[in-house]
Structure formats: C-alpha cells, structure tokens
Amino acid sequence: MAKKVITWVAIAFLVFFVAFHPDTAAHVAHSMGRVISNLGKGFGDFFTRLAS
Numbered sequence: 480m481a482k483k484v485i486t487w488v489a490i491a492f493l494v495f496f497v498a499f500h501p502d503t504a505a506h507v508a509h510s511m512g513r514v515i516s517n518l519g520k521g522f523g524d525f526f527t528r529l530a531s
Contacts, residue, residue, distance in 0.1 A: 497504045
C-alpha cells in the first residue's frame with residue numbers, strides 16, 4: 480500500500496516538475512543521460528582492458 484502511494488506521489492511530482500520547470504527538467508534529464516553514458520563507457524573500458 481505505501482509503495483503504491485509513494486509511486487503515485489513520485490509520478491505526480493515528476494509531471495509537476497516537467498510542466499512548471501521544463502528547462503530545469505531537461506537539464507536534469509541531460510545530466511542523468513551523461514552519467515549513464517559515462518558509466519557504460521567506464522565499464523566497457525574496464526572489461527576491454529581486462530580481456531587484453
């Protein structure tokens with residue numbers, strides 16, 4: 480029950496954030512994408528060097 484409420488509150492906050500602060504929301508999404516990309520590159524480099 481609590482998990483369901485927290486999920487809906489998080490979704491509502493996300494919709495509110497994107498609707499009323501689209502520039503900030505876009506910046507946050509871009510930053511998160513960059514972090515995920517860097518993590519993937521780091522893991523790829525690690526395994527490439529490990530296999531060499």
